Amino acid sequence: MAESAEPLSGFFARHKTAFNDIEQLQQAAVALHKSNVCVWCVLRFLGFELGSVYQQQTDIAAKLKLSNTNDSPCVACLGILNYDLADQVVSKYREQQFDATDVVIGIELPKSVVVRHRSMQLYCSSNKIPVLSDMVDIKDAIKYMISQQLSRQCDIHVVGESGMRIDLVFIHSESSSECQFLVKQDISRNRRNANGDSRTTIVNELAACSDEKFLASFTSPPPAISTAAWLETIAFKRASLFVGGRYLKLERNVSQTPFIIDGRRVTEFSVSEIIGEPLKLLTRCDSYNLVGSGREDADVRMLGDGRPFYLECINPRTTQLEQQQIHDIEHNLKQTNSPVQVRQLQLIKPEDTKVIKEGEENKxxxxxxxxxxxxxxxxxxxxxxxxxxxxxxxxxxxxxxxxxxxxxxxxxxxxxxxxxxxxxxxxxxxxxxxxxxxxxxxxxxxxxxxxxxxxxxxxxxxxxxxxxxxxxxxxxxxxxx
Missing domain, CATH: 3.30.70.3190 (Alpha-Beta Plaits)
Known part of the structure; x- marks a missing residue:
């Protein structure tokens, strides 16, 4: 039987919630929805675990007898869970063409979200709607929403730790002043050490604030809003890729890094650019940084077996490289009679770079x-x-x-x-x-x-x-x- 045609009793039996009675579940869902709470947040407050239920909002809304008359954004999530967020992230990710297999998602929400969550908890309590202590957090709901699309469309898995990171920053100017009563409370108690409106301050003050004091400053349920929060930033950050080796500088008047005074180049070439530009093309990184074991002046040659160095490729799109690709850069510099040559060029681990700094005093x-x-x-x-x-x-x-x-x-x-x-x-x-x-x-x-x-x-x-x-x-x- 298709889930859309499944009776509520069967559906209810398959999903854990905070309720033991179907009728109470429906009544609570309707009450929440009438308070301008979206279907996603209705499911969160009813205690539904993250899963396929969150991907079938139309069917779930019908089962729970929720109307589609809510025109204003959700008062709990500020409308964040109700637009094509996952599609935006997937589209941007595809544009960048990272070769990652997994990602971590970092999320920064408007500070008013924590105040509105407290308001919703009090609303649920006054309406005898049980709220689980481990109810789905908004951030977890966002991650779930995005992870499903990334997995399906890009074969990328959202994990707890990864060298690839997607950072999302949401802002909502309409509710930006809603935390001020907590900030003033913090300042009045800690005049010498007030932390302003930092998220930590707000969370701590909220935890210390009694229900009575909270309700004296904020409504329950939260006030309606006319505009939804919007995604200000989608940032993709990848752990740096490190390439190490030894460089020779066969000509004079080549600086180690670009030598620029008052906006004008003093030397035509630099070691970092001669080595870094081919690696930038190969890794498709944003930028690079060369760190040598010391440096010689521009008019000094570096001979022998070369100077130890590593080059950090910052935010690389491509990290799955073969050693032959690295060797080709070394070979091409030699074939073109470049003033800078490299030896032993190779991919190295981040911890290997310590040798350069630790050896500074002993070499x-x-x-x-x-x-x-x-x-x-x-x-x-x-x-x-x-x-x-x-x-x-x-x-x-x-x-x-x-x-x-x-x-x-x-x-x-x-x-x-x-x-x-x-x-x-x-x-x-x-x-x-x-x-x-x-x-x-x-x-x-x-x-x-x-x-x-x-x-x-x-x-x-x-x-x-x-x-x-x-x-x-x-x-x-x-x-x-």
Whole structure:
């Protein structure tokens, strides 16, 4: 027998409610409906569990003898449960083309909903309509409504935890002031720590408010409304996708991230864009963020086996990737002779990114610098410098003048772990330097007007400057093998 033709007694027997008597159930349903409560909310207040019954409102309304004369929006849910919400969400989701298999739904309702729920509870109590303590919440009803459509049309399942999230925000200006009596109550009791009209404040004050005090400030049932709440925001948020590797910068005048001053680009290329744009196309993410294990200046090359980095793809539509697709990006950069190359490019887990930050204090770096001295060094002076360089040299390094605009003016102790200077010709020398992370090598060479002590210039007792600098090695085990 089709459910629409099923007698109410049979239907009633198959569905759990707050009632033991069919006639009482019908009377309660009619009373609620006459108070401008929609069929969805009638079912909620009668204690029906979420299920197929909520998808057959026309048949249920007929069984419960509910008229279709309610023209104004529902006073309990503000009309939220009575328009094509699920269709809107499904349509927007399809436009975005995420490849997720499950989602979490987050819902923000107008604050007046909790006040109106209390009002409805009091109305039910005064009309001897039993209300279950575990009655279906409006948010759960919304999630059920959407989950049925997402499952049917997109093969997406709504779950409790997922890397994919749909956030819905509803607003209703007509009832926005209905919580003010609770806010004033909170302020009068906690003048020094008033929380304003936060949802937590309203819920707490509502719980502390007696029925008598509530009814002195608000009607029961809730007052009718002329406009329904509307969906202000549908936001789709996906957990970030992380890609790790090591990059080489084979040319100078390439910054790690876009270098822009006063709206104008200083460098034509950046490492993050050269690596990030192909990954953005592949993952269809909103944006990306490159995090390196330190950074070299734009005029410094990164050679050797590269600098460890990871790139965060923010809100990616596509996450089900094959390693070959990632490898193709690495291969294409090589084939096009890009100034930035990548090695060991791979998908990594979010927890793997900790290595970059945790290794910041422990890693060491190897540099090769082309150094100029005002006068050619004697063999004795060169030998003296190299002998000093065989031992650890502790620097007192003030924040360099060139970065004072963005870093605090502090003195930081830094270590040169090894130093070897070799004469090339004339007044030019090659300096091989190993240092701990965070050491400013350019300033170590020329002294930064005495702000780095000792400096190579001071050790040589000559004016010195650095013409070219390359990073040859960053000692950090990343990415994971």
């Amino acid at each position: 060491t770096k190897h540099y090769c610098a082309l150094v100029w001295f005002a006068n050619q060094l004697s063999e004795e002076k060169l030998e003296e410098i190299n002998k000093m360089g065989q031992k650890e040299i502790v620097l007192q390094q003030k924040t360099p003048i060139r970065v004072l605009h963005r870093r605090a003016p502090l003195t930081r102790p830094k270590k040169i772990l090894s130093l070897k200077v070799v004469h090339i010709r004339g007044r030019f020398y090659k300096a091989s330097i190993e240092s701990e992370a965070g050491t400013y090598i350019k300033e170590f060479v020329h002294g930064d007007l005495g702000r780095t002590v000792p400096s190579l210039a001071q050790m040589a007792n000559e004016t010195a400057d650095i013409f070219e600098l390359d990073v040859e090695k960053v000692s950090l085990d990343f990415p994971p093998s």
